[in-house]
Amino acid sequence: GAVVSQHPSRVICKSGTSVKIECRSLDFQATTMFWYRQFPKQSLMLMATSNEGSKATYEQGVEKDKFLINHASLTLSTLTVTSAHPEDSSFYICSASSVADRNTIYFGEGSWLTVV
């Protein structure tokens, strides 16, 4: 089946620094990629939707300057958490839908971010 890879799976960074998380579709072209944040024992909260070559669409309440999303190619989207703070510590998951079938969603393995 289709594979979406996220990297890194775990990252620790210092307060005030920026950290980048990558989401790659390994064997298909992803028209659209989605970024979620998940707190313990809670549901996935959609942060933004990114389409290749255009600006991301952010959900209400998500700071676009804080969470920079770039979708430069049909196989790669990145989430950069800028000027990270401890409250940004969370589990971040990406998903992607393919050019061939926009109604099938594939999820990455997720990335744990800890800001110290």
Add this chain to the structure above:
Amino acid sequence: AQTVTQSQPEMSVQEAETVTLSCTYDTSESNYYLFWYKQPPSRQMILVIRQEAYKQQNATENRFSVNFQKAAKSFSLKISDSQLGDTAMYFCAFMEYGNKLVFGAGTILRVKS
């Protein structure tokens, strides 16, 4: 806006028994998809089953089946012959054609030996 409601925060079932997880949703659309995802402790999101709204027949995948009631906007998941490996958080999700997924709050399922 579409909403998805899972009214059971936690459930338990004995190994080999059957359990049903409930899900209701609200939409004015007529064409959409419904999903059940499993999230084990590894946090990987695993697609359990998918239902297209225009199909009247309930989807089935081995021990997993759904009861899709379109008029009632209900989409429950039945797990038969529960196994220890079924222990996970289960999310019901809704999607308009080609659009984003909307998730319910999730149900933690514990299978006991």
